[in-house]
Amino acid sequence: MIDKSVREERPVMSEPQKIQPSSLADVAASKFEKQDNVSAAYGSGLDARNIYAWFGKYLAVSDMSIYFAAGTVTALIGPSGCGKSTFIRTLNRMHEFIPGAAMSGEVFLHGKDIYTSGIDVTKIRLKIGMVFQKPNPFPSMSIGENVLAGIKLAQLKVPNKNELMQDCLERAGLWSEVKDRLNQPGGSLSGGQQQRLCIARSLAVNPDVLLMDEPCSALDPGSTLKIEETIGELAKTMAVIIVTHNMQQAARVSDYTAFLLSEGGPGKLIEFAPTREIFGRPKDIRTENYVTGRFG
Amino acid sequence: MSLNEILDQVRDLPPPRILSNKPRFSDRIFRGIVTLGGFTSLLILGLISLFLLYRGFSALRTEGFGFITKYEWVSSINSDGTEGEAASTYGVGAMLVGTIITAIIALLIGAPVAILAAIYLAFYAPIRTRKFLVSVVDLMAAFPSILFGLWGLNVLMDQGIYVAELLNKYLGWIPIFQVPVPVFLRSPFIAGLVLAIMIIPIVTAVSREIFAQTPLDRIQAAYALGATKWAMIKTVAIPYGYSGVVGGAMLGLGRAMGETVAVFTVLNIVYRANFDILLGAGGNLASHIILKFGEASSEEIKALMAAGFVLFLLTLAVNLLADFIVARTGKRGK
Numbered sequence: 075m076i077d078k079s080v081r082e083e084r085p086v087m088s089e090p091q092k093i094q095p096s097s098l099a100d101v102a103a104s105k106f107e108k109q110d111n112v113s114a115a116y117g118s119g120l121d122a123r124n125i126y127a128w129f130g131k132y133l134a135v136s137d138m139s140i141y142f143a144a145g146t147v148t149a150l151i152g153p154s155g156c157g158k159s160t161f162i163r164t165l166n167r168m169h170e171f172i173p174g175a176a177m178s179g180e181v182f183l184h185g186k187d188i189y190t191s192g193i194d195v196t197k198i199r200l201k202i203g204m205v206f207q208k209p210n211p212f213p214s215m216s217i218g219e220n221v222l223a224g225i226k227l228a229q230l231k232v233p234n235k236n237e238l239m240q241d242c243l244e245r246a247g248l249w250s251e252v253k254d255r256l257n258q259p260g261g262s263l264s265g266g267q268q269q270r271l272c273i274a275r276s277l278a279v280n281p282d283v284l285l286m287d288e289p290c291s292a293l294d295p296g297s298t299l300k301i302e303e304t305i306g307e308l309a310k311t312m313a314v315i316i317v318t319h320n321m322q323q324a325a326r327v328s329d330y331t332a333f334l335l336s337e338g339g340p341g342k343l344i345e346f347a348p349t350r351e352i353f354g355r356p357k358d359i360r361t362e363n364y365v366t367g368r369f370g
Numbered sequence: 371m372s373l374n375e376i377l378d379q380v381r382d383l384p385p386p387r388i389l390s391n392k393p394r395f396s397d398r399i400f401r402g403i404v405t406l407g408g409f410t411s412l413l414i415l416g417l418i419s420l421f422l423l424y425r426g427f428s429a430l431r432t433e434g435f436g437f438i439t440k441y442e443w444v445s446s447i448n449s450d451g452t453e454g455e456a457a458s459t460y461g462v463g464a465m466l467v468g469t470i471i472t473a474i475i476a477l478l479i480g481a482p483v484a485i486l487a488a489i490y491l492a493f494y495a496p497i498r499t500r501k502f503l504v505s506v507v508d509l510m511a512a513f514p515s516i517l518f519g520l521w522g523l524n525v526l527m528d529q530g531i532y533v534a535e536l537l538n539k540y541l542g543w544i545p546i547f548q549v550p551v552p553v554f555l556r557s558p559f560i561a562g563l564v565l566a567i568m569i570i571p572i573v574t575a576v577s578r579e580i581f582a583q584t585p586l587d588r589i590q591a592a593y594a595l596g597a598t599k600w601a602m603i604k605t606v607a608i609p610y611g612y613s614g615v616v617g618g619a620m621l622g623l624g625r626a627m628g629e630t631v632a633v634f635t636v637l638n639i640v641y642r643a644n645f646d647i648l649l650g651a652g653g654n655l656a657s658h659i660i661l662k663f664g665e666a667s668s669e670e671i672k673a674l675m676a677a678g679f680v681l682f683l684l685t686l687a688v689n690l691l692a693d694f695i696v697a698r699t700g701k702r703g704k
Contacts, residue, residue, distance in 0.1 A: 168594060173497070200596035210587040214609035224595035227605055272591070279596060 118184060118282045119143040119313050120165060120202065125179035126340075127160050127169055134160045136340035138179075140332055142283065147305055147314040149328035149349065151321060152364070156334040157341020158317045162285050165315065166202035167195050183282065200228055203276035207288040209268035211260030211275070218256035220271055224279035238278060246274035247304045266297020273304060284308060286316040290323065302327045321365060325353050333361045419682050426676030429460055429669075437673075438680055439463045441643050443658075447667040460673035462655060462680055464643035468558060469654035469684065471647060472633060473626035475562025480569045480626075481619045487570070488577030488615070492584075493603055504578070511571035519635030522564035523556075527636070530560040534648045546647050555650040556638035562647070564636050565629055569622030576618025580611040613696040620692030624685045630656035655681040 120142040127135040135157040142148050150158045163169040164177050167188060180187045188198045211220045221239045225232055232238050239256070243249040248270040252263070260271055269289060276284060286305070290298040305327050308314055318324050324331050331352040333345045345352060345361045356362045393401065423430075430437055440461020447453060487507070491500050531554045538554075541547045584607045592602040633654050639661050640651035653661070659674050659681075666674060 166594065168590065171590070171593065196596045196598050199594055204590075204594035206587060206590065206594075208587055210585075210591040212588060212591070212605065212609075214605075223592075223605065227592055227595050227597035227601045229601075275591075275595065 119146075120283045120315070121182040122161075122165060123180045123182070125161060125164050125181070126177060127157070127164050128174075128176040129160075129172060130174040133340040135164070136342050138334075138341075138343045140343065140346055142313045142315055142330075144282065144313045145309060145311075146329040147309045147316060147327050148330040148332060149324035150315065150317045150332050150334060151319075151324050152334035152341070152344075153336075154319075155341075156336045158334055159287055161334070161341065162287055162315060162317050165283070166199050166204055166285055168199075168204065196228060200224070200230075200279045201281055202283045202285060203279065203281035204285045204287070205269070205272050205276055205289045208292055209265055209272050211263070211268050211271050213259060213261045215260055216257045217252050217260050217263070217271060220260040221274045221278050223275055228279060230279065242274040242277040243271075245277055245304070245307060246270045247300050247307075248274055264297070266293045266300060269293060269297065269301060270304060273301070273308075277308070281312060283313045283315065286314065288317050288319060291319060298323070321353075325349060333358075333364060335360055335364070419679065422675050422679040422682060426672055426674075426679050429673040429676040430679070433460050433673075433676075436461055437676060438466060443641050443662075443673075445667060445670045445673075447669060458669060460670075460676070462658070462677045464641055465653050465655045465658040465677070466680070466684070467643040467645070468637075468652040469627050469656075469681070471645070471652070472558050472562045472565055472637070472654055473623050475559060475647060476565030476569055476626040477619060477623050478566075479563060480566030480622060481573055483566070484570045484573035484618070484622070485577055485615060487574045488581055489603060489607070491574070491578045492581035493599065493607065504575075507571045507574050507578075511575065515568060515629060515632045516635065518564055518568050519632035522560065522567075522632065522636045526563060526567075527555070527560055530563050531555065534559050538648050546645060549646050549649045551649070553650040554648055556636060557648050557650040558637065558644060558652045559647045560650075561633050561637040561652075561654075564632050565626040568629060568632060569626050572625060573615075573618045573622040576621060577611065577615045580614030580618075581607050584610045617692050617696045620688055620695070624688045624692075627654070627688065628656055628681065628685055629654075630660055633657040634660055655684070 122142070123139045125135055125138045126133065138157075138161055140148070150162065152158055160169060164179070165181055169175050169177055177189075181189060183198070183201060186193075188202070211217075212223055215223060218239055219226075221242050222235055224230075225235070225238075240249060240253075243252060248267060251267060252271075255262075260268065263271060269292075273284075273289075290301055293301070302323065305314055305316065309329070316324075316327065328349045330346065331349040332343055333352060333356075334341050335344045336342070345356060345358045347357070351357075352361060353365055356365060362368075433440070437460060440459065441464040442459050442461050443464070444456050444459050446456060446458040491503055491507075495503060534554045534557060537547050537559075538549055538552075588606045588610070589602060592606045597605065634657040637652055637654075637657060638650045639653040639657055641653065641658070642651060644652035655677055659677055662670065662674055
């Protein structure tokens with residue numbers, strides 16, 4: 075568990091620069107096809123600036139800045155150990171659960187840094203949901219209770235729980251499969267269904283951003299396809315950030331792709347561009363080598 | 371599926387090969403030694419219970435079922451060997467009541483403290499504090515019970531009496547808090563307090579162990595949904611650890627039932643079924659046995675052996691109950 079003081083004492087490798095609209099975000103916004111959508115929802119994206127992340131003395135992520143626009147899917151790709159998961163976990167303050175973990179940089183949501191001291195971290199995590207690699211429904215709860223778990227955990231008030239439950243399950247593409255068995259335990263579902271249940275669960279608290287850490291790596295191709303369809307639906311209303319080892323998946327689901335690489339040191343952002351460009355005409359030779367399968 | 375059906379199915383297939391895995395001589399020796407070790411506890415426990423049953427059988431046969439229901443323990447032979455006036459009659463009912471009452475008091479007071487301690491150690495304590503406190507808890511588990519007894523008698527008693535008087539004054543309308551005469555010294559309540567302290571280590575250790583095993587992905591799932599630490603513990607850790615905590619509490623209950631010296635030291639041993647827990651009189655099976663043993667006639671010794679057998683069965687029953695509860699609730703949260 076990281077203490078705030080630890081974070082402040084840590085030598086900051088580079089002072090966060092004066093805030094200018096992230097150039098990457100500008101690129102993203104200008105080249106993005108659904109531009110109206112983006113500009114309308116511009117304020118509810120997630121803006122990560124100069125992120126560094128440590129485990130103890132080990133620097134895992136170095137100087138990463140990405141703007142994730144609302145209404146888009148951004149894929150984070152790169153070989154194992156390049157800091158994708160570490161980076162994504164700094165975006166909803168899950169990184170600090172690891173003993174000895176520290177970070178530097180800023181993450182803006184609605185124009186406010188989520189690392190500002192005194193902020194209620196639990197409220198941040200309501201706005202920035204997360205889906206994990208391994209499906210992790212709560213086994214002591216039924217399917218229906220799992221969907222509403224966030225409401226219960228954060229003690230939120232909702233007018234109509236059943237309506238919300240149905241809505242979330244529909245958006246996660248699971249409603250038709252479970253509508254007659256909502257009282258059965260969450261663990262009774264298949265792996266792919268469990269993962270969609272976890273997605274439904276994170277939707278119930280109405281997040282603006284959804285982080286997905288290799289959500290399909292434990293699933294069969296059929297379930298993967300369903301989840302990819304779900305991701306496409308979700309991106310209409312929020313920013314989706316997905317870590318994936320599967321480049322086809324990145325190409326299929328994402329609007330933007332960030333390529334990360336560690337090259338023996340900390341993980342760095344090599345290239346961030348619309349997905350078509352990353353896979354079509356990457357600017358950096360390292361990106362090209364990776365996406366064409368020459369290494370990694 | 372019958373054997374024939376299975377055979378029909380495999381008829382066309384080649385017969386399975388016999389896979390031999392003949393262990394080496396040295397391996398067999400070692401296997402023999404560890405097997406012996408594995409069965410030692412069963413063997414010893416079996417021998418002890420047989421011994422108790424054998425030595426106490428005549429008393430059990432004479433008294434029948436009354437041995438565990440009767441509230442009388444009268445020996446016709448005095449300690450100096452002369453024949454007493456009354457006829458012998460042995461029944462451990464009163465001590466059985468005392469055993470259960472003191473153990474339940476201990477559980478009701480000790481288990482909540484232990485569970486809170488376990489939650490603190492598993493989720494809140496900084497690493498160094500945790501390591502230190504865990505070894506303190508282990509030390510406490512190995513602490514000689516006579517020292518708990520002496521401390522309970524000399525130090526805890528005064529505080530306990532004050533609490534007992536308060537309970538009697540304000541909750542006296544509840545039957546168990548009534549006292550026919552205001553004697554609060556050395557009561558089952560005080561003995562239960564001491565027992566509570568004695569069972570805290572085992573319940574804490576077992577509960578902490580199970581809480582510490584709470585799957586990380588579930589903890590993270592809760593946090594990622596905006597849970598506070600307490601909400602996470604309530605929703606994830608407690609359902610997960612529930613069966614283990616119940617098991618730990620039952621182990622504590624078993625220990626409290628079998629405790630001898632601490633109860634013998636603290637409680638004013640009087641052979642009666644004392645349901646007024648604040649009144650200074652009572653006993654439990656183990657303390658009764660130790661009290662009577664030194665001056666018992668051969669006939670009474672047999673009855674004490676039988677009492678020991680009853681105590682054995684009682685603790686066995688508690689442990690079986692614990693297994694049952696753990697097995698029944700174990701699926702929840704797993």
